Each structure stands twice: as C-alpha cells, then as structure tokens.
Amino acid sequence: MQTExxxxxxxxRARHHDFLHAILIVAAFAIPIIAALTFxxxxxxxxxxxxxxxxxxxxxxxxxxxxPNGGPPILGALPxxxxxxxxxxxxxxxxxxxxxxxxxxxxxxAPRRFRLPSIxxxxxxxxxxxxxxxxxxxxxxxxxxxxxxxxxxxxxLGFIPIFAGETNGLGMFxxxxxxxxxxxxxxxxxMREVIAAVPRSQREACIALGGNTVETVRxxxxxxxxxxxxxxxxxxxxxxxxxxxxxTMVIGNVARISPSLFLPSETxxxxxxxxxxxxxxxxxxxxxxxxxxxxxxxxxxxxxxxGRVLISRLTFHGGTSTHV
Amino acid sequence: MIRMSxxxxxxxxxxxxxxxxxxxxxxxxxxxxxxxxxxxMSETSxxxxxxxxxxxxxxxxxxxxxxxxxxxTSMASMTSSVAAYQPTTPVSILGAGATFPQPLxxxxxxxxxxxxxxVSISYxxxxxxxxxxxxxxxxxxxxxxxxxxxxxxxxxxxxxxxxPETLGGVAITYNLAAWGITNTTVLNFTPAVIADIYMGTIxxxxxxxxxxxxxxxxxPSAFITVVHRSDGSGTTxxxxxxxxxxxxxxxxxxxxxxxxxxxxxxKPGAYGVGAKGNPGVAGTVLNTHGAIGYVDVIYAVSNHLxxxxxxxxxxNFVAPTLQTILYAAQNATGTPNYQDLRLHIVNAxxxxxxxxxxxxxxxVYRDMSANPSTTEAKxxxxxxxxxWAIHDGQQYSTALIYVPLxxxxxxxxxxxxxxxxxxxxxxxxx
Numbered sequence: 001m002q003t004e005x006x007x008x009x010x011x012x013r014a015r016h017h018d019f020l021h022a023i024l025i026v027a028a029f030a031i032p033i034i035a036a037l038t039f040x041x042x043x044x045x046x047x048x049x050x051x052x053x054x055x056x057x058x059x060x061x062x063x064x065x066x067x068p069n070g071g072p073p074i075l076g077a078l079p080x081x082x083x084x085x086x087x088x089x090x091x092x093x094x095x096x097x098x099x100x101x102x103x104x105x106x107x108x109x110a111p112r113r114f115r116l117p118s119i120x121x122x123x124x125x126x127x128x129x130x131x132x133x134x135x136x137x138x139x140x141x142x143x144x145x146x147x148x149x150x151x152x153x154x155x156x157l158g159f160i161p162i163f164a165g166e167t168n169g170l171g172m173f174x175x176x177x178x179x180x181x182x183x184x185x186x187x188x189x190x191m192r193e194v195i196a197a198v199p200r201s202q203r204e205a206c207i208a209l210g211g212n213t214v215e216t217v218r219x220x221x222x223x224x225x226x227x228x229x230x231x232x233x234x235x236x237x238x239x240x241x242x243x244x245x246x247x248t249m250v251i252g253n254v255a256r257i258s259p260s261l262f263l264p265s266e267t268x269x270x271x272x273x274x275x276x277x278x279x280x281x282x283x284x285x286x287x288x289x290x291x292x293x294x295x296x297x298x299x300x301x302x303x304x305x306x307g308r309v310l311i312s313r314l315t316f317h318g319g320t321s322t323h324v
Numbered sequence: 325m326i327r328m329s330x331x332x333x334x335x336x337x338x339x340x341x342x343x344x345x346x347x348x349x350x351x352x353x354x355x356x357x358x359x360x361x362x363x364x365m366s367e368t369s370x371x372x373x374x375x376x377x378x379x380x381x382x383x384x385x386x387x388x389x390x391x392x393x394x395x396x397t398s399m400a401s402m403t404s405s406v407a408a409y410q411p412t413t414p415v416s417i418l419g420a421g422a423t424f425p426q427p428l429x430x431x432x433x434x435x436x437x438x439x440x441x442x443v444s445i446s447y448x449x450x451x452x453x454x455x456x457x458x459x460x461x462x463x464x465x466x467x468x469x470x471x472x473x474x475x476x477x478x479x480x481x482x483x484x485x486x487x488p489e490t491l492g493g494v495a496i497t498y499n500l501a502a503w504g505i506t507n508t509t510v511l512n513f514t515p516a517v518i519a520d521i522y523m524g525t526i527x528x529x530x531x532x533x534x535x536x537x538x539x540x541x542x543x544p545s546a547f548i549t550v551v552h553r554s555d556g557s558g559t560t561x562x563x564x565x566x567x568x569x570x571x572x573x574x575x576x577x578x579x580x581x582x583x584x585x586x587x588x589x590x591k592p593g594a595y596g597v598g599a600k601g602n603p604g605v606a607g608t609v610l611n612t613h614g615a616i617g618y619v620d621v622i623y624a625v626s627n628h629l630x631x632x633x634x635x636x637x638x639x640n641f642v643a644p645t646l647q648t649i650l651y652a653a654q655n656a657t658g659t660p661n662y663q664d665l666r667l668h669i670v671n672a673x674x675x676x677x678x679x680x681x682x683x684x685x686x687x688v689y690r691d692m693s694a695n696p697s698t699t700e701a702k703x704x705x706x707x708x709x710x711x712w713a714i715h716d717g718q719q720y721s722t723a724l725i726y727v728p729l730x731x732x733x734x735x736x737x738x739x740x741x742x743x744x745x746x747x748x749x750x751x752x753x754x
Contacts, residue, residue, distance in 0.1 A: 168615070277451040278556020
C-alpha cells in the first residue's frame with residue numbers, strides 16, 4: 001500500500017512538473033511571438049506604402065492624403081518622427097532630474113512618516129488616465145503656458161531659434177511638459193526600487209570614510225544604481241514616445257518641421273489617432289498609417305537597444321567608478 | 325486511499341466549478357444581449373434630454389425659425405403613408421457613422437421605439453469614414469455620412485444608395501474677446517478672405533482686407549491662430565467644398581475632401597493648428613485669443629463663440645441660422661433627382677441663403693438582402709423607420725438645431741425609399 005501511494009504521488013508530481021513546465025514555456029515564448037506577430041501585422045499592413053514611397057517615406061515632409069488634382073497621395077513621415085523625438089527629449093529633460101530627486105528623497109532622506117504618503121501620491125499620478133491629463137492640458141496648461149511661460153522664454157531667450165517666434169500655447173513645448181508630468185511617476189517608482197536595492201554596506205562604507213549625505217548619494221548610491229536608473233529612463237521614454245491622447249490634445253496637429261518649440265507639430269501616435277477613421281478606401285493612406293506604426297515600433301525597439309547597451313557598459317565600469 | 329479520493333473530489337469540485345462559471349458566463353452574456361437594447365435606449369434618452377437642455381440655451385437661433393418652415397415640413401409629414409404597420413416579432417437594427425447627425429438619429433430611435441416597441445434601433449457615432457467602411461463591409465444595417473460618397477466609394481459597395489436625412493451649416497467662429505470684440509459682434513467674411521486666412525496669406529487680424537470688410541470694428545494687430553480639424557470630417561468636406569466652389573485658387577491648390585492639407589500649416593509666418601473633432605476646434609477657439617475656426621453651427625452657439633457672417637452668391641453677408649441654412653437648401657440649383665441624391669448646396673443662390681451648408685446622408689443597400697446580417701423582417705422594419713424619419717422624424721429637428729428637410733428633397737427621398745426591396749420585393753408601397 002505504502003509503496004503504491006508513493007509511486008502514485010511520484011507520478012502525480014512528475015505530471016504536475018510537466019504541466020507547469022509546459023505553461024512556463026508557453027508563457028516565455030508568448031512575448032517574442034506576440035512581438036513578432038505585431039511586427040508582421042504592421043509590415044504586412046504597410047506593404048502598399050512601402051512599395052509606393054520606399055525610403056522616401058522616412059525623409060518626406062509633405063503630407064497630402066487627398067491631392068486636389070485627384071492624384072495619388074503624397075505622404076512623408078519626417079514631421080511626425082521629428083515631433084515624436086523632440087517632445088520625448090523635452091519630456092526626459094524635465095522628467096529625469098525630477099524623478100531622480102523624488103526617488104532619492106523617498107529612499108534616502110524622507111522621514112518614515114512622509115515616505116509612504118509620498119510614494120502613494122506619486123503612484124496616484126500614474127493612475128490618472130491620459131485623457132484627463134489632456135483635458136487638464138488644454139483647459140489649464142495651454143492658457144498658462146501661452147500667458148506666462150512661453151512669452152517669458154521668447155522675451156529672454158528669443159535670439160535662440162528654438163525659443164523664437166509666436167506662441168499660443170499649443171505646440172511641442174507644452175506637449176513635452178505634459179509628457180514629463182505623465183512619465184515622472186514611472187521613472188520615480190523604478191528609480192526608487194533600484195536605489196532601495198543598493199546594499200547598506202555601500203552607504204556605510206562611504207559614511208565611515210567621512211562622507212556626508214550628498215557625497216554618499218553621489219559616490220555610493222548613484223554609481224551602484226546607475227544601470228537601474230538607465231533602465232528607468234528607457235521605460236519612461238517608451239511611455240513618452242507612445243503616448244497618444246494627451247499629446248493629440250495639446251500639440252496642435254500640424255505636419256510641420258519648425259525649429260521653434262512653441263509651434264504646433266505632430267507625433268506618430270497623434271497622426272494615427274487623428275486620421276485612421278477617414279482612410280476607408282484609400283489603400284496607400286491606410287498603409288502609410290501602418291508604416292508610421294512600424295516606424296514607432298522600430299524607434300521604441302532602437303531606444304530599448306541603446307538602453308541595454310548603456311546598461312551593459314555601465315555595469316562593466318561600475319566596479320571601478322565606486323573607487324573614485 | 326482516503327487521501328487520494330479526497331484529492332479526486334477536489335479535482336471534481338474544480339471541474340464542477342469551471343462548468344458553473346462557464347454556464348454563468350453564457351447566461352450572463354445572453355442576459356446582457358437581451359437587456360442591451362433597453363439599456364442603450366435609456367442612455368440615448370439621457371442624451372436627448374441633454375441635447376434639449378443645450379437647445380434651450382441656444383434659443384437665440386431657434387427663435388429665428390419662422391412658422392413657414394414648420395408648415396412646410398408638417399405638410400410633408402401628412403403624406404406619410406405607413407398604414408397598419410405594427411410588427412410583433414422583435415427586431416433590432418444596427419446603424420453607425422457620422423457624429424454630426426447623432427443626437428437627431430438617437431432621438432428618432434427613441435421616439436420610434438415608443439411607437440413601435442418591437443423595433444429597437446441603435447446608432448453609434450463613429451465618424452463618417454468609419455460609417456462608410458462599416459456599411460461597405462456589411463457589418464451594420466445602415467450607415468451615415470456627412471460627405472456624399474465618391475463614385476469610387478460607391479463602386480466598392482455595389483447596390484449601396486444614399487439619401488439626405490437632415491442638413492446643417494458650418495459656422496466661422498472667432499475669439500477676439502481680449503481686444504474688446506465680444507461674441508455678439510458679427511464680423512464679415514468673404515470666401516476669398518477665408519481662403520487667404522486658411523492659406524496663410526492673411527496672418528494678422530488688422531489686415532487691410534479684413535478691415536475693409538468690417539468698418540466700425542477696430543480689429544487688433546494680432547496674429548491669427550487658424551484652427552482646423554486634425555481628423556477627417558464631413559464638416560471639413562463642406563467647408564473646403566465651399567472654398568473650392570468660390571475661390572479658383574483654393575480649388576487648384578487645396579481642393580476639397582474630408583481631410584485636406586492646409587497650406588497655413590507650413591507657410592512661414594502663418595500659424596495653423598489642428599484640433600480633433602468639433603468639440604476640439606470649438607475648445608481651441610474658446611481658449612485661444614485671436615483664433616479663428618470652423619465648426620458645425622450648434623458647437624459655435626453652445627460654446628458662445630463669435631459667429632461670422634459670410635458673403636453668399638448674391639453678395640450679401642449672411643449669418644448662419646436655421647432659417648438661412650434652409651433658404652440655401654430651398655434655393656439650391658436644380659430639382660433633386662432620386663437616382664443620385666448627392667446634393668451640393670454650398671454657395672446657393674438666394675438673397676438670404678447661408679453659403680456653407682451641407683446635407684448629411686443615410687446609407688443603405690437598395691436590395692437589403694445584399695447585406696447578410698439584414699433579415700427580411702429587419703429590412704421591412706428599417707425601410708419603415710427611414711420613411712418615418714424623413715416625414716414625422718423631421719419634427720424633432722429644430723429643437724436640436726437641425727434644419728428640417730425641404731419638401732422637394734423629402735419628395736425625392738420618398739421616390740428613392742420606394743425602390744428599397746428585399747430580393748426584388750418592394751419593402752414600402754406608395
């Protein structure tokens with residue numbers, strides 16, 4: 001009896017193990033397969049556009065889906081790519097230092113009774129739907145920027161082309177600010193986790209050598225956590241470049257490459273969101289929107305890749321930099 | 325052994341639980357689909373009450389509505405000849421398309437359901453282009469579009485016919501409150517000036533051309549923020565169609581479509597901005613000093629924006645009201661022919677016609693059996709509903725700031741609806 005039960009149990013355990021094994025393998029392969037299928041669907045959908053425009057699509061600046069003479073559409077993605085990259089860079093410019101500050105405050109400085117409320121509040125920001133940010137943007141931020149911030153920048157730094165010209169608040173600068181607010185909670189949350197993971201011994205060693213709080217953070221905490229911080233930035237960047245609704249509401253939606261940050265522009269997601277409803281029957285137009293999606297996919301992939309490379313390099317040098 | 329059996333029972337319990345969950349899901353799904361109709365009805369009635377609230381706010385326009393229009397449409401509704409139609413088997417009809425006529429169509433579906441409780445109709449406002457796509461793919465029983473279909477679009481959906489169910493106007497709106505020009509000041513615009521603004525050749529409010537048109541108004545030296553739609557839209561179609569008809573230069577350089585490439589966007593020194601949907605354009609104009617934009621009339625009125633008068637074909641400057649838009653429909657050249665009801669009423673003749681007006685269209689298959697999802701019972705109910713909509717349904721127009729169809733268009737619509745059939749059997753008898 002005893003042995004029989006044991007045998008059955010062993011069989012069951014083996015079966016369970018096989019079952020778990022199968023589920024885990026399926027789960028592990030699901031993500032690359034979904035990514036590959038997404039790529040395939042986007043590529044397949046954009047074939048018409050790739051055939052019609054070739055690489056010219058990436059450098060074209062005109063966006064004429066319905067030419068007045070009834071000819072084939074003339075479509076170029078450069079304004080949308082430009083807008084996406086510029087708004088993402090503006091958002092990172094503001095979001096990275098602020099997120100890092102929040103993360104350091106929460107993990108290094110905050111008294112215990114402030115820490116949890118502070119974490120809770122920052123994570124609350126992440127839960128706000130993007131259309132709400134957009135609404136707040138168009139009703140409050142746009143008038144605020146056009147009345148106070150933009151004229152001030154034009155007045156003081158107007159000799160630099162990126163701050164030149166007229167403003168009404170709708171444009172790349174406002175879009176970048178709203179994106180920064182949206183990605184700060186993501187950046188801050190991941191950075192806090194990686195900073196909290198820095199071993200206590202690192203900090204103690206620095207303090208034992210006579211370092212104050214600032215020196216400890218600069219010499220012991222940040223170098224050790226740098227790979228994680230880069231990962232957080234890459235994650236935040238991915239969110240910024242793909243954000244659609246809030247950006248569409250404040251960017252002005254104009255296919256134009258202009259040096260001034262205050263002029264309206266467009267991003268890849270905003271073009272797709274604006275135009276997909278009216279493409280029925282215009283195959284090249286539809287394919288172009290697919291190709292924009294493909295380009296966004298490629299940009300996000302490239303940014304992640306660059307992030308990975310940076311992480312691996314910093315990890316390699318991490319050991320030496322702590323000695324400095 | 326005891327342990328094993330307990331494990332087995334556990335597994336059995338698991339299986340039973342799974343079956344119960346699946347059964348519950350199926351039952352819930354069935355319950356939801358049957359309840360869905362009543363639920364969507366209560367939603368639409370809520371919307372209707374909202375729109376009527378909006379319309380009380382906009383009595384400014386409705387009050388201009390004269391009794392002449394009312395008699396005309398009620399006369400038309402007298403000819404309605406739907407005798408002894410009262411279906412008993414429940415049918416549910418699905419429609420989708422343009423957002424502009426959505427409040428009106430939803431009011432119709434609610435009112436019609438009160439008259440014929442067995443017929444429930446739901447309509448989703450997903451945009452004109454998407455509406456055309458859905459009816460072409462035959463996923464809905466009827467579609468709706470603000471822009472008439474092109475020959476190419478009709479060729480892709482053999483058997484599809486379209487007819488106007490209501491009409492509206494496009495208002496030129498502006499925000500100059502910062503310079504003391506309130507929303508009650510009516511500025512004058514000619515087609516050429518509007519075209520120049522949207523081409524980026526006129527960039528300042530005190531441009532000599534604008535000053536000459538508006539004596540007595542001190543226009544500021546401020547740049548014009550030119551707001552247009554960023555998404556495709558029937559409103560853009562009507563607006564650009566008007567400019568193409570009146571300004572040769574516009575026709576050559578920009579043309580007309582549901583979405584066009586705006587020269588003002590890329591012209592150095594000019595300031596073009598795109599916004600999503602009528603609410604987006606109205607909101608941007610409302611929030612931006614020195615902005616100009618074009619929206620469906622109701623959005624200009626409900627947002628208390630300044631509304632401009634536009635020079636019509638007769639040379640008069642006319643502001644958009646239900647009456648002036650109706651004049652445009654009545655004075656449009658030619659009698660509508662039911663063979664092709666794609667009607668253009670921009671720049672219509674008549675001293676008081678508002679020049680930027682457009683019909684909006686319902687799309688159905690002439691032989692409704694062409695659409696596999698439309699059964700014979702549904703086809704009959706849909707034909708009866710459409711007949712009702714162009715007659716009795718028109719009485720709900722003015723309260724919601726729509727213009728009732730003129731009698732000659734109703735007559736042409738009637739002729740078209742009488743050709744609707746199911747596998748050759750006419751669905752309506754005149």
